[in-house]
Amino acid sequence: MYVAVKGGERAIENAHAWLAEERRGDTSVAELSVAQIREQLSLAVNRVMAEGSLYDPDLAALAIKQARGDLIEAIFLIRAYRTTLPRFGASAPVETGEMVCDRRISATFKDAPGGQVLGPTFDYTHRLLDFKLAAEGAVPEAPEGEAKDGPVPHITGFLNREGLIQTEDESDATPPDLTREPMELPASRALRLQSLTRGDEGFVLGMAYSTQRGYARNHAFVGELRIGTVEVEMDIPELGFAIGIGEITLTECETVNQFKGSKTEPPQFTRGYGLVFGQTERKAISMALVDRALRWKELGEDDVGAPAQDEEFVLMHSDNIQATGFLEHIKLPHYVDFQSELELVRKLRREAEGQAAREAAE
Amino acid sequence: MAEMTEPSERQAWMSTLAKAPAADLARLWDGLGLAPEHEMLRAPEVGAVMVRGRTGATGAPFNLGEMTVTRCSLRLGCGAVGHGYVQGRDKAHATTAALVDALMQTDKADRVREGVVTPLTEALAAAQATRRAKAAATRVEFFTMQRGED
Structure with a gap:
């Protein structure tokens, strides 16, 4: 059974307006720029690019901002955007x-x-919170050594x-x-x-x-x-x-x-x-x-x-x-599905009660 | 038009234009003060390229994921055709790259090379050298504390 219902538009609009406000947070705190996310949350940006399957640090940073830091939501935004791009071709395999x-x-x-x-590794750090980072301050330049040329x-x-x-196996076959x-x-x-x-x-x-x-x-x-x-x-x-x-x-x-x-x-x-x-x-x-x-x-x-x-x-x-997508769809309206389940359970209970009453009478 | 340049040199400047930060290219291009007449053969277009890797670095190719690329093709009044293929989604970057590619095939090549291509190539090389040097500073030098046979 399909039942068309209307309504909820205003609730949805208001929910999105509130979402935008909550995303911004306390306005007495400076707003985060996309460039700041790209430069300072770069490992989150990298994860969004890898799982979004699109290499573009600016887009990934924007997605993270829009998703309020929810990386799977950000990956979702990147995947959706990716489908709008024409494909120019495939690269040679990277060396x-x-x-x-x-x-x-x-x-x-x-x-x-x-x-x-x-x-620039986290390895060998002590994994102790560094409270110096809570204060703003310049970072000294990393030391430089003598680089060896060549691959x-x-x-x-x-x-x-x-x-x-x-x-x-050596091959140049076009991959699926x-x-x-x-x-x-x-x-x-x-x-x-x-x-x-x-x-x-x-x-x-x-x-x-x-x-x-x-x-x-x-x-x-x-x-x-x-x-x-x-x-x-x-x-x-x-x-x-x-x-x-x-x-x-x-x-x-x-x-x-x-x-x-x-x-x-x-x-x-x-x-x-x-x-x-x-x-x-x-x-x-x-x-x-x-x-x-x-x-x-x-x-x-x-x-x-x-x-x-x-x-x-x-x-x-x-x-x-x-x-x-599959997990979260179960939170969306399933009123009709649920109505039929409700009727089924009520019917089963009536039958069970009827059975019990008949057995008691015998 | 000047004589055809070697593909290897053209490959090099096109690759430089593709990788250079859009802001750097725009600044150098503006500094050149050139505004050649041109017609668009392909208006700037944002798209994706599927990047491939190789299984075990040396084996069969597989699809790693896409990257954003913007391309543009144009023809100068003198007939030189320029192509721009640049990383990212900046249409102005692709257009300027195509203009530079076209001009590099004309008698303006020396001026464009000196004003745009060479500084960009040097800036990319310098940025890479700095990262290499920082990496080199993190190379582990092992020294033996004590050997077991003592």
């Missing part, structure tokens, strides 16, 4: 081996060529030379795109990586943690974690050659995992891979662990029934916008 690294560490090789570069080689390249790590075609299962690794890189950080982290706690444990070492900028290049048809169309910050994590070998493969190390927009280290490491867990089939490992091995479970629940 992370040529990344200009702000940070580059390896947990497997102390003396990695290129060195252990910590970058920093990937750590896995060294293991590769000895044949001790599984190599990636889950923003264009509905996701089909079983999914290729390319599709899984696209899904994971835009997946909810909390969900992907939880899945990764579950593998560490023993649900499809895969003994991951962080072979390398690097954060920095890469140039994005695209072929321009009207020019007939490729040009750089911009520069983006990425976080890349390559895990090195134990592998005992299978019927076809000798014992060697295997890999998990994480690549995420922005400085998003927790997400990139999580992505690499989950990527590795999902590879059980192609590596000939056992399905131990762990959630992180279940492609359907992981990929269909990692998107926080899909999840939010």
Whole structure:
């Protein structure tokens, strides 16, 4: 049954007006600018770009302001905006081996060529609240050292030379795109990586943690974690050659995992891979662990029934916008649905009461 | 029109124009005092490019996510065609990039190179050098406290 109802327009309008006022907060406190959010809440901006699946720091900052700091709401705004943009094409795959690294560490090789570069990290901070930040004040310039020129080689390249790590299949095949075609299962690794890189950080982290706690444990070492900028290049048809169309910050994590070998493969190390927009280290490491867990089939490992091995479970629940949409729709008017449920329960109760009365009479 | 420039040089200036902060380009362009007549071949248009990565950095491509890009194409009175493809959503940035690209193919190339392209290239290189130097200052120098064989 469908019942058209009207009303509520004024309540909605007033609710939105109040929302705008609450968003602004106390007007005796200076208003936050989009540039301030972009520059000073940059890790929130990075998360919104990664999960919104659109690299544009200004837009992400605006979305955070509009969403009053609710990052999933901000991601929703970015996803909605993204659908309005015409697509000019696809870039050449970014060369992370040529990344200009702000940070580059390896947990497997102390003396990695290129060195252990910590970058602007929270690691080794004491996680004590810094009350100096509550007062305004200038920040001293960070010290500078002597930079070495040239690209920093990937750590896995060294293991590769000895044949001790599984190599990636070389290919230039056009990857599937889950923003264009509905996701089909079983999914290729390319599709899984696209899904994971835009997946909810909390969900992907939880899945990764579950593998560490023993649900499809895969003994991951962080072979390398690097954060920095890469140039994005695209072929321009009207020019007939490729040009750089911009520069983006990425976080890349390559895990090195134990592998005992299978019927076809000798014992060697295997890999998990994480690549995420922005400085998003927790997400990139999580992505690499989950990527590795999902590879059980192609590596000939056992399905131990762990959630992180279940492609359907992981990929269909990692998107926080899909999840939010379905979860939150239950708060919207369901008056008619509920009316029918109410009538059903009343009917069942009448029948049960009638039954009890008949049994008592017998 | 001047002789055709090498694609590699044109690639370099187009990439610089794409990455340069819009405000820097606007300031340098204004300083040049050029306002060449032109007709639009493609009005400035905001869109997205799907950025790809490679599985394990070296394997098969996958779709990482999109980035915003603005493009513009125009033709100068002398016939030179310029294209601008720039990061972000700034239409003025794309238009100026297309004008610079077109002028770089004319006898004004030296003036435009000196006034716009070279300063932008140097500013980008300087910004990158500063980040590299700050990163270098966080490189760990290990030293051995004690060896086990003692």
